[in-house]
Amino acid sequence: MLRILKKILTTGVVTERFKTPKDEELEQLGIEIKSHIDKKFSGSIAIRQVDAGSCNGCELEIHALNNPFYDIERFGVHFVASPRHADVLLVTGPVSRHMQTALLRTYEATPNPKWVVAAGDCAACGGEFGVSYASCGAVSNVIPVDVVIPGCPPTPLELMKGLLSLMNVSA
Amino acid sequence: MNASNWTADFLARLSADITVAEIDLSSAILWQIESHAWQRFAELAVQQNLRWAAGWAEHVQNRFFINACFEKQGEYILLRTIIDDSNPELPSQATVYPAANRSERHTQDMFGIKFIGHPDNRRWTRHQAWIENSYPLRKDFPVQGAPVGITPPDMHYPFIKSHGTGVYEIPVGPVHAGIIEPGHFRFQAVGELILNLEERLGYVHKGIEKIAEGREPESLARLAGRVSGDTTVGHCWAACMAMEQAAGVEIPPRAALIRGILAERERIANHMGDIGAICNDVAFVFAQMQFTRLRELWLRTNATVFGHRLLMDRIVPGGVACDLSDESCSLIKKEIVELRKELAEVILALDLNSSLEDRLYTAGFLSEEIAAAFGTVGYVGRSSGQDKDVRRDAPYAPYDQVTVKVALENQGDIASRLWVRYKEIMAALRLMEEFIDRLVAGELRAEWQTPPAGSEGLGIVEGWRGEIICHIRFDADNKIARFYPRDPSQLNWPALEKLVLNNIVPDFPVCNKSLNGSYSGNDL
Numbered sequence: 001m002l003r004i005l006k007k008i009l010t011t012g013v014v015t016e017r018f019k020t021p022k023d024e025e026l027e028q029l030g031i032e033i034k035s036h037i038d039k040k041f042s043g044s045i046a047i048r049q050v051d052a053g054s055c056n057g058c059e060l061e062i063h064a065l066n067n068p069f070y071d072i073e074r075f076g077v078h079f080v081a082s083p084r085h086a087d088v089l090l091v092t093g094p095v096s097r098h099m100q101t102a103l104l105r106t107y108e109a110t111p112n113p114k115w116v117v118a119a120g121d122c123a124a125c126g127g128e129f130g131v132s133y134a135s136c137g138a139v140s141n142v143i144p145v146d147v148v149i150p151g152c153p154p155t156p157l158e159l160m161k162g163l164l165s166l167m168n169v170s171a
Numbered sequence: 172m173n174a175s176n177w178t179a180d181f182l183a184r185l186s187a188d189i190t191v192a193e194i195d196l197s198s199a200i201l202w203q204i205e206s207h208a209w210q211r212f213a214e215l216a217v218q219q220n221l222r223w224a225a226g227w228a229e230h231v232q233n234r235f236f237i238n239a240c241f242e243k244q245g246e247y248i249l250l251r252t253i254i255d256d257s258n259p260e261l262p263s264q265a266t267v268y269p270a271a272n273r274s275e276r277h278t279q280d281m282f283g284i285k286f287i288g289h290p291d292n293r294r295w296t297r298h299q300a301w302i303e304n305s306y307p308l309r310k311d312f313p314v315q316g317a318p319v320g321i322t323p324p325d326m327h328y329p330f331i332k333s334h335g336t337g338v339y340e341i342p343v344g345p346v347h348a349g350i351i352e353p354g355h356f357r358f359q360a361v362g363e364l365i366l367n368l369e370e371r372l373g374y375v376h377k378g379i380e381k382i383a384e385g386r387e388p389e390s391l392a393r394l395a396g397r398v399s400g401d402t403t404v405g406h407c408w409a410a411c412m413a414m415e416q417a418a419g420v421e422i423p424p425r426a427a428l429i430r431g432i433l434a435e436r437e438r439i440a441n442h443m444g445d446i447g448a449i450c451n452d453v454a455f456v457f458a459q460m461q462f463t464r465l466r467e468l469w470l471r472t473n474a475t476v477f478g479h480r481l482l483m484d485r486i487v488p489g490g491v492a493c494d495l496s497d498e499s500c501s502l503i504k505k506e507i508v509e510l511r512k513e514l515a516e517v518i519l520a521l522d523l524n525s526s527l528e529d530r531l532y533t534a535g536f537l538s539e540e541i542a543a544a545f546g547t548v549g550y551v552g553r554s555s556g557q558d559k560d561v562r563r564d565a566p567y568a569p570y571d572q573v574t575v576k577v578a579l580e581n582q583g584d585i586a587s588r589l590w591v592r593y594k595e596i597m598a599a600l601r602l603m604e605e606f607i608d609r610l611v612a613g614e615l616r617a618e619w620q621t622p623p624a625g626s627e628g629l630g631i632v633e634g635w636r637g638e639i640i641c642h643i644r645f646d647a648d649n650k651i652a653r654f655y656p657r658d659p660s661q662l663n664w665p666a667l668e669k670l671v672l673n674n675i676v677p678d679f680p681v682c683n684k685s686l687n688g689s690y691s692g693n694d695l
Contacts, residue, residue: 003520004457014464049350053375055691057400057481060444062350064470067463081348096694097300097322098374099353102345104321128397133307133316134300134378153400155480 014068044076045163048086048110052103052142053135054093057153058120062090064156077163083109091143094122094129095136107143117162118145121152128152177243181219188215198416198629199240199249206252209237210262210288213271216241221248222546222559223268225640225657228278230310235259235284239271240629240640240657245564249629256309260285270546270662281308281380296373296694298325307381314381331369333359338366341676345374349680352690356679363675368668376694383654388414388488388619391651395641396483398656399692404430404437405634406656406692407486409641412567414488416628417645418621423614426490427568431606432503433482433491435599438635439510440469440481442550442592442599445687449589450521452681453530461517465510472506475499490616500607507600518593531586535682537670538583549637550595551663551686554580554587561633570633573605583670585685621649634659636689658692 049062065072066079080086083106095103107116118139121127126137139145149162178200185191189208194201204212213223224247225240239250254261263286265271275286276295283306286292297303300322306312333340338361345353355371383394388411395410396403408430415422422430447462470480476499477485485493495503521527537547542555552559556579561567563575578594580587624647632639637659646652663686671682 003516003523007461007516007520008457011461011464050346051350051352051375053377054352055397055400056352056689057397057403057483059350059352060401060481063444064463064467067467068460069464069467079350083346093375094377096375096377097318098298098325098376099345100322101324102353102374106346128394129377129379129382132314132378132382133312133318134376134381152483153481155474 015071015074044078045088046078046080046086047088047090048080048083048106049090049092050083050103050106052091052093052099052123052139053096053129054120054122058092058123061153061156061159062092062119065159070156070160072160083107084111086110086114088115088117089143090117090119091139091145092118092120092123094126094131095139095142097134097136100136100142103139103142115146116143117147117149119149119151119154119159119162121150124148124150177219178246178248181215181221184219185212185215196249196627196629197419198413199247201249201251203251203253206237206254206261209252210264210266212250213239213264213267217267219243222543223264223270224546224638224662225642225655226264226271226274226278227642227655227657228282228284228308229644229653230256230282230308231644231652233257235282237261237278237284238642239264242559245561247565247629247631254284259283260287262287263289265289265291268546269544269665273665274661280306282306283309293329296376298328298373298376299323300376307378312381314378314384325371328371330357330371331359331367333367337361354690358676358679360676363677365671365674365676365679368671368679370664370668372664372690373694375691377691379656379695380654383651385646386651386654387649388418388651391643391654392486392488393484395654395656396486398695399658399660399689400481400483401441401689402437402634402636402639402658402692403481403483404433404486405632405636405639406641406658407484408434409630409632409634409639409656410643410654411486411488412630412632413628413641413643414622414630414645416630417626417643418488418619418628420489420617420620422490422568422617424568424611425613426615426617428606428610429491429493429495429615430486431569432495432603433477433485434632434634435603435606436469436473437482438599439596440466440473441635442596443469445684446521446589446592448687449531449585449681449684450527452684453527455521455524455527458517458521458527461513465513465517469506469510472502476502487616489619490614492615494615495607495610500610504604504607507604511597511600514593514596528586530678530681531584531589532582533584534674534678535585535588535670535685536583537666539581541669542583542666545665545669546662547637547666548659548662549634550578550588550591551666552637553578554591555583556581559638561631561638565631567632569606569609572609573602575602585681588685624648625652636660636687637663656692656695658689660688660690660693664688664693 131137396407450458539556
């Protein structure tokens with residue numbers, strides 16, 4: 001136990017590293033997100049992530065939003081386990097035809113008002129997979145999309161920028 | 172007994188039963204047999220402890236090539252039979268090798284080839300995106316297919332049923348509660364105890380094999396890098412290796428070393444993520460925070476040095492698309508020293524934690540027998556005594572220049588799968604140092620040569636999850652005729668159905684994470 005506490009203490013709060021010039025951008029982004037969220041969502045936004053057919057690259061970077069460097073929860077952005085708890089669907093991948101109904105049902109299960117963010121090149125335009133017998137391509141071919149975050153995969157910083165632009169769209 | 176001995180002995184044994192035509196491929200031993208002997212071969216192979224490693228088909232003019240890949244002591248045999256496409260059927264190998272089960276079902280769905288005597292001939296990859304009796308990987312199937320409106324849900328898949336007092340079912344997925352890929356799990360449970368688990372995958376099938384057809388090498392490499400995003404280096408390397416074999420292109424030594432560094436960086440990044448996530452699934456958040464922190468630092472170095480956090484598209488046909496400067500080399504070396512120091516502290520805290528011990532030891536047990544029967548690979552196999560590693564057993568450049576230390580455990584539980592990952596991180600750090608020390612000045616990319624139509628290659632590499640097998644055949648004009656990647660997950664997923672038995676339902680997430688199969692790499 002002492003060992004764990006010692007490591008926690010010596011590690012310190014790595015999140016503060018964003019005060020350095022290069023990472024300051026993120027801190028500012030985060031604050032801006034929060035101010036918008038404050039207006040629209042009373043200080044919190046609940047995201048349900050849906051992988052509709054991605055290669056799992058985007059999932060790795062979405063996961064990174066929760067690591068101590070980005071710690072997206074400090075801005076009131078958190079990931080929830082059910083679409084019924086969500087304000088936002090964060091959808092990745094080209095929509096595989098086998099996931100089409102599941103995505104539509106997830107969308108229907110999300111209460112209004114709701115927003116959809118399509119994250120990654122595949123979700124944006126079909127990416128490397130496009131439209132085929134097995135793939136519907138872009139998320140917007142299946143459900144309405146409010147914000148597109150390009151990138152293969154988008155970096156955690158780009159994902160944050162995308163969330164910010166969602167706030168601008170819906171504000 | 173060395174490798175060449177067993178193939179010769181085995182061939183001699185076979186000759187009493189089966190006529191084998193030996194064909195020399197630059198990349199592997201190719202044995203061609205009659206289709207009626209397909210199952211008989213498997214029966215003889217299993218007696219000799221050959222491991223079934225991969226199976227796939229090809230549509231070439233009016234015939235089907237049916238391929239299976241076997242391995243023993245690092246020697247790979249590509250087995251082939253050719254049948255007419257008018258009445259495609261042959262005896263199943265899944266009766267002998269459980270590992271061939273889903274693969275044959277995939278081939279059945281994609282090509283309409285019937286495997287006679289298959290123990291479970293339910294569809295597998297096909298849900299409702301295309302109709303029964305149409306087969307996407309036949310050459311006359313259009314890449315766009317014939318979709319009608321919204322693809323309906325796959326309502327009537329015949330899951331295994333259970334009966335009895337107090338037995339109930341839990342359907343989970345395809346959309347899960349966390350940030351993970353989609354798939355369906357059907358549990359039968361009594362109280363909290365899991366009686367049976369059935370996986371239903373195929374939700375992220377996006378037609379990778381079909382859309383690969385007609386691509387040129389560069390474009391195919393990009394697609395291969397997205398078979399499974401967490402294994403972008405591994406799959407891209409396997410595909411490029413297969414294409415290079417087909418084209419007779421030899422990559423420069425510097426490119427091989429850089430590929431090795433990329434692959435080891437990918438291994439370390441994923442293992443760190445997994446160790447943190449396994450601990451998180453038993454509510455030990457300290458480890459999750461430490462390992463996601465270390466992983467993030469690692470990915471940032473990837474971005475600085477190689478220009479991409481996950482290292483996508485760094486490997487290209489003929490070599491690599493990135494170089495390593497002297498400054499980058501010293502940066503990486505410094506990072507390795509720091510990571511060792513950090514890991515020493517964090518791992519000791521894990522090791523001495525009794526609540527972690529309580530949750531991970533004996534949970535999710537996979538016996539050596541089952542691990543061997545399913546042909547499990549990578550850290551899943553190596554945690555259950557399967558001493559296999561392509562880097563050591565069938566070394567390819569640059570691993571042929573170094574000694575690869577293979578981590579092995581035989582407890583077969585979640586703790587074993589965690590410790591194997593840790594040992595593999597330590598071994599990978601050492602390998603990276605050796606590769607950096609061996610870096611020689613030189614070209615990064617060999618000139619591409621258009622391979623003759625019909626030429627093929629078999630790329631086999633050790634990805635972070637385990638052995639990746641990739642088969643590629645070229646058409647004329649530098650175009651791909653067939654691309655088949657066998658992700659390690661395809662062999663490891665069935666083991667999950669076994670290792671969760673007699674565990675409690677709430678421990679399923681940690682059992683699943685300890686195996687961490689790729690859905691995308693499985694569904695293709």
